[in-house]
Amino acid sequence: MTHPHLALVGPTASGKSAIALEAARILGDVEIVSVDAMQVYRGMDIGTAKPSPSERAAVPHHLIDIADPWEDWSVVRFRDAAREVVADIEARGRRALLVGGTGLYFRAVVDPLEFPGEDRRIREEIDAEGPTSALYGRLAAADPRAASRIDPANRRRIVRALEVIKVTGRLFSSFGPGLDSYGDPVIPVAIVGTRSDADRLRQRIHDRLIDMRATGLVGEVQALLDQDRPLSRTASQAIGYAEVIEHLEGRLTEDEAFAVAERRTRRFARRQRKWFERDPRVQWLEIENPSDGVASALECWSSCHTSA
RNA sequence: GGCCGGGUAGCUCAGUCGGCAGAGCACGCGCCUGAAAAGCGCGGGGUCACCGGAUCGACGCCGGUCCCGGCCA
Numbered sequence: 001m002t003h004p005h006l007a008l009v010g011p012t013a014s015g016k017s018a019i020a021l022e023a024a025r026i027l028g029d030v031e032i033v034s035v036d037a038m039q040v041y042r043g044m045d046i047g048t049a050k051p052s053p054s055e056r057a058a059v060p061h062h063l064i065d066i067a068d069p070w071e072d073w074s075v076v077r078f079r080d081a082a083r084e085v086v087a088d089i090e091a092r093g094r095r096a097l098l099v100g101g102t103g104l105y106f107r108a109v110v111d112p113l114e115f116p117g118e119d120r121r122i123r124e125e126i127d128a129e130g131p132t133s134a135l136y137g138r139l140a141a142a143d144p145r146a147a148s149r150i151d152p153a154n155r156r157r158i159v160r161a162l163e164v165i166k167v168t169g170r171l172f173s174s175f176g177p178g179l180d181s182y183g184d185p186v187i188p189v190a191i192v193g194t195r196s197d198a199d200r201l202r203q204r205i206h207d208r209l210i211d212m213r214a215t216g217l218v219g220e221v222q223a224l225l226d227q228d229r230p231l232s233r234t235a236s237q238a239i240g241y242a243e244v245i246e247h248l249e250g251r252l253t254e255d256e257a258f259a260v261a262e263r264r265t266r267r268f269a270r271r272q273r274k275w276f277e278r279d280p281r282v283q284w285l286e287i288e289n290p291s292d293g294v295a296s297a298l299e300c301w302s303s304c305h306t307s308a
Numbered sequence: 309g310g311c312c313g314g315g316u317a318g319c320u321c322a323g324u325c326g327g328c329a330g331a332g333c334a335c336g337c338g339c340c341u342g343a344a345a346a347g348c349g350c351g352g353g354g355u356c357a358c359c360g361g362a363u364c365g366a367c368g369c370c371g372g373u374c375c376c377g378g379c380c381a
Contacts, residue, residue: 012345038345048345076342104344118342150340154348157340164341172341179341232343239345263334268345274338 005086005110006030007098008297009276011269013204017051019285020099022294024059027097031060031089033082035100035109038238040078041069043224046217047240049208062089062096070229076115079108103275107179114176116164123163127155135162145173182281201269209240209262218244218254239264 008016008023024030034040038048042065051061062085067073086096086109098106107113129135132155139158140147142165150157161172221244224231236242240261247257276282285296 036345037343072343074342075344079342102344104341104346108341113341115342151347151349154340156343156347160342176341179339234343234346237343237346242345264345266334270336271344275344 005098006095007035007106007110009035009098009103009106009282010101011201011272011276012049012101012265013208013269014201015204016099016101017049017055019294019297020097021051021055021059023297024097026294026298027095029093030095030097031062033085033089033096033098034061034063035082035098035102035106036063037073037078037102037105037234039064039100040067040073041065041235041238042067043069044220044235044238044241046212046215046220047238047244049212068229069224069235070227070232071235072232073234075104075108078102078105079115082109101272103272111182112176113179116168116170116172116175119163119167122166123159126162126166127159132158135159138162139172143171143173146171149173149178182279202266205265205269206262209258209265212240213254213258218248221245222248239268 008020010016020032024032032051036048038044039050040063041048044050050064055061056064063078063081066081067077082098082105089096098109100106108115126135132153135155135158136147136150136152139150139161143161146161150161152158164170164172164175217240221241224241225245225248230236231241231245236245243252243257243261243264244254246252246260247254252260283300285300
């Protein structure tokens with residue numbers, strides 16, 4: 001676990017997948033590990049922009065299609081599965097290339113974040129106990145450090161902190177160094193993207209939504225709804241899926257659903273870009289053309305290796 | 309042509325009795341350790357269609373002009 005990871009992270013629709021495939025072809029000994037909260041779900045293919053069957057045949061991909069859409073998913077489930085897969089790849093003498101845009105999942109795999117246990121029942125009890133301001137007051141009294149890092153209006157985080165205190169008997173702020181502290185400083189990572197050209201990513205997002213619509217996203221969502229089990233809380237909030245469900249249940253027109261999904265994708269991409277920009281290990285790649293991006297990525301990875 | 313309604317932030321609109329121009333969304337900046345494609349905080353943006361009038365003071369009242377929508381002819 002002390003060796004550097006190979007990784008390509010960055011906003012959705014920035015071209016990570018194509019560059020990863022090209023890099024894998026060139027390097028020859030790498031397998032791709034998807035770092036994506038929604039590609040884990042079987043049956044959610046079009047809207048999550050999963051790699052195609054032929055792409056997955058050309059290079060081994062992992063952590064795609066490992067859960068059913070009625071299962072709740074979580075960062076800890078992902079981290080445990082990812083570490084197992086990476087260890088297995090390395091045991092076979094190959095290298096793992098982490099590719100994806102789910103920032104917290106990436107950090108959980110690569111950095112020593114410590115996730116205190118959860119208890120859904122206790123969480124729901126706390127959530128039912130009163131207004132956000134009262135819960136925040138309790139947290140501020142019990143764990144001032146944690147309270148100082150959580151916004152007084154952010155009910156979900158406040159409830160979670162109180163849950164951890166109740167379940168573990170320890171202060172929420174006593175768990176790990178937090179997101180501010182980065183583990184291995186020599187891990188080379190690349191953010192693929194469009195720092196200098198936001199309009200371009202915007203256009204790519206627009207085109208991608210049109211493409212998903214043409215490829216049959218509505219039908220895919222209908223098939224998910226036709227299953228005998230309802231979509232889980234986590235699966236049902238996927239961008240594109242949530243909006244098409246609204247459409248199929250009659251609350252939005254199809255045009256409206258795709259317009260909302262596009263706006264939400266733009267906001268998501270911005271949040272992803274911000275997340276990865278904060279990570280000092282991440283280096284930008286411009287993607288004027290795929291071969292350029294691959295060359296830059298390989299150069300970064302090899303130079304970071306030799307200096308490590 | 310007549311009558312009625314409307315014109316306020318990029319968009320949709322609110323604006324009480326005339327007293328410092330507002331909300332939601334968009335956009336930007338930031339936070340966030342078991343939902344993370346989730347959750348949350350902050351704020352940059354205005355010739356209140358235009359011209360004139362009364363008033364200490366007008367987005368608001370009075371007169372006129374232009375534009376949009378509806379009904380009537």
